[in-house]
Amino acid sequence: MTTVQPILNRTEIHQRLQIIFPEGTPHRGYCTRELAASTVFAALYVGAIEGSGVFFGPKYVYAMTFEQSELTDDASRADYAANVRKSRFEAVGRRWYRDTTRESIRDETLREGFVAVGAVVEKTDVPTTSSLPRYALTASFAALFDPALDSDAFAVAAADWQAKTLNTGAFARISLVRRGASAGGTEVRVTFPNGDSRGMKPGPSSEITKAVIEVFAPHFLQDPAVLFLSESGNKVVTRDDLLAKSIGLTIRADKNLPDAILVDLGPQHPLLVFVEIVATDGPINERRKQALERLATDAGFPLKHTAFVTAFLDRSSAPFKKSVDTLAWGSYAWFVSEPEGLVELSNDKKGLT
CATH class of the missing domain: 1.10.10.1820 (BsuBI/PstI restriction endonuclease, N-terminal domain)
Known part of the structure; x- marks a missing residue:
């Protein structure tokens, strides 16, 4: 040789x-x-x-x-x-x-x-x-x-x-993760399903939030709307009490409120979607899911019409690896870098179908 x-x-x-x-x-x-x-x-x-x-x-x-x-x-x-x-x-x-x-x-x-x-x-x-x-x-x-x-x-x-x-998909994924991980300096502008827009402070959490509203919601919900949205520091970005009351939900100021509450107005009975944004920590674990379930039931919303989603930047990133074993059964995980996929943590006793 x-x-x-x-x-x-x-x-x-x-x-x-x-x-x-x-x-x-x-x-x-x-x-x-x-x-x-x-x-x-x-x-x-x-x-x-x-x-x-x-x-x-x-x-x-x-x-x-x-x-x-x-x-x-x-x-x-x-x-x-x-x-x-x-x-x-x-x-x-x-x-x-x-x-x-x-x-x-x-x-x-x-x-x-x-x-x-x-x-x-x-x-x-x-x-x-x-x-x-x-x-x-x-x-x-x-x-x-x-x-x-x-x-x-x-x-x-x-x-x-x-x-x-x-490949194109891998390169696009890298670009998305880079953008989300290094976001800073300029306001993150989020456009809502009704066409309104709001500014959020720069950072990875806001980039994930933007993707949840602009990508996740229209892809997985028939007729999406935003009932509530906050950013780190508990600042309320938007809140629509009139729309919430129209579907029988009362949103009360509560420490258990998630980062975002979406609603799908397409089905005969609206679907309520609680979303946690995870740039570092704070996924929907079992304790968090139970708190959100109480929030829904206290407001008179049936649990069979609710869903729980934790949104991450990427499944190869540290925040997901750190929290994957704590994600609640019966909830979902979604990734900005792979927007067309949705991970379901099923505890359905019927098993595989």
């Missing part, structure tokens, strides 16, 4: 992966964790790059040692590539991982991560049961780890790679 590309260390690769795969990238965790950096390092170490005729597999990653990774001369790298697949091979030193990481490398980091986003190619003529190496970094992806790239040149190259490689 002739190695033509110098190699960054694993820490430097890990740092670059955070930029190459920004917040909003599908399966971002699989592409940015340390195991992903180890995988890229191992591939570069043996020269498994598209067009080279060299391929690698999970063992190339979990057999790597701290000491071996520091031997970056061509001879050491060629020796590792030539011997790593041998049954009794052991590189000198302490391993990065145990053999049991094989499935995580293969199924998560490679197949669901790098292969899915176009960073790694896979040989299709190798049987799935074969232990032969089948993966290689795409040439364009491998080029992002050239040590000769300074920070500015790398940033330009990474942005170019994203634009050319990530």
Whole structure:
């Protein structure tokens, strides 16, 4: 093997992966964790790059040692590539991982991560049961780890790679998450279903709120209207008591009021939708759902005509991961970055249909 590309260390690769795969990238965790950096390092170490005729597999990653990774001369790298697949091979030193990481490398980091986003190619003529190496970094992806790239040149190259490689949906999702996460400086203008508009202070919460009113409501409700809307700090943005009373609901000033109350006037009996906006915390958990149910029943609104939605920026973001295990059964989760989908946490005893 002739190695033509110098190699960054694993820490430097890990740092670059955070930029190459920004917040909003599908399966971002699989592409940015340390195991992903180890995988890229191992591939570069043996020269498994598209067009080279060299391929690698999970063992190339979990057999790597701290000491071996520091031997970056061509001879050491060629020796590792030539011997790593041998049954009794052991590189000198302490391993990065145990053999049991094989499935995580293969199924998560490679197949669901790098292969899915176009960073790694896979040989299709190798049987799935074969232990032969089948993966290689795409040439364009491998080029992002050239040590000769300074920070500015790398940033330009990474942005170019994203634009050319990530599919339209993934790229749009990244753009939405970036916009929501960094929103600041200018007022967020929200347009209501009736055509009215209100200004909200800049920030991620307001960006999520805007998407709930302008995207979620018209997509999932037949004839949507906004009964109540607030922003962080308990400032009331809008409140429509006349419309609420017309459907038999009385909105009282209450600490349990959600961030937004929507109503669908399309069905024969209106549907009341309580929405919590989560930029950091505060999802509809079981305790919160019970409080909102009491709010509805106290106002004389039947629970069978109510729904509970927690709105997040993205399902790969920290706020969702932090709160997913606390979301109430019988509620929904919606994501700005994937607006056409709706996650239902069903506790229906009938099970799957």
